[in-house]
Amino acid sequence: MIRFLFNNEIREETDLSPNLTVLRYLREKAGRCGTKEGCGSGDCGACTLY
Numbered sequence: 001m002i003r004f005l006f007n008n009e010i011r012e013e014t015d016l017s018p019n020l021t022v023l024r025y026l027r028e029k030a031g032r033c034g035t036k037e038g039c040g041s042g043d044c045g046a047c048t049l050y
């Protein structure tokens, strides 16, 4: 189980694949399809979470 704050709302997810990226979560599970991938290789920092 993972619990996190998403747009000031607590979300709990219990059935996510360990291979699911945050980008895919945002696009496919949270409906935020405007979210785009940056470099995709760990260089630009666009996918850094706070």
Ligand code: FES
Binding pocket: 037, 038, 039, 040, 041, 042, 043, 044, 045, 046, 047, 048
């Ligand atoms: S997309 Fe560039 S570091 Fe993640």
